[in-house]
Amino acid sequence: MDLLNVIIKPLNSEKTYSLRALDVKKYVFEVNKKASKQEIALAFKMIYGFAPEKVNVVNRKPVAIRTGTRNPGLSKFKRIAYITLPKGVDIAFDEEEAKSTEKK
Structure with missing residues (x-):
């Protein structure tokens, strides 16, 4: 599978904002339905430049x-x-x- 088509879009809701506010930051993305955890981790590393610590997937x-x-x-x-x-x-x-992060 092409890594550019693995992560479709970020999801924004009240739950995802509360997960971002924790000490251990968690971000939520909608991903391709055929993507595995390893492919999601590789695509994230390719886009953002560092590897995620953990990937959990929910259907x-x-x-x-x-x-x-x-x-x-x-x-x-x-x-x-x-x-x-x-x-x-x-x-x-x-x-x-x-x-806001650049100003800090």
Whole structure:
């Protein structure tokens, strides 16, 4: 599998923000559904320049959703990776985060 297509996008929610605020920083990404933990770690190292300490993966199965029609729909299948960073290392997703870390 091509390493550029492994990590799809970062996920931002209340839970992910609380995981980033801990002493041991954890970041959450949506990843390709066929990617293994080793491929996720290699892709992360290629993008951010350092290897993650640990990678945990969760498969989020489709659930029924309301569509406003007679037939209910299904949400999409997602594979989510929780990536633990080494101590003392942090990454910036937004431009605002990057600017605030540069000022410090």
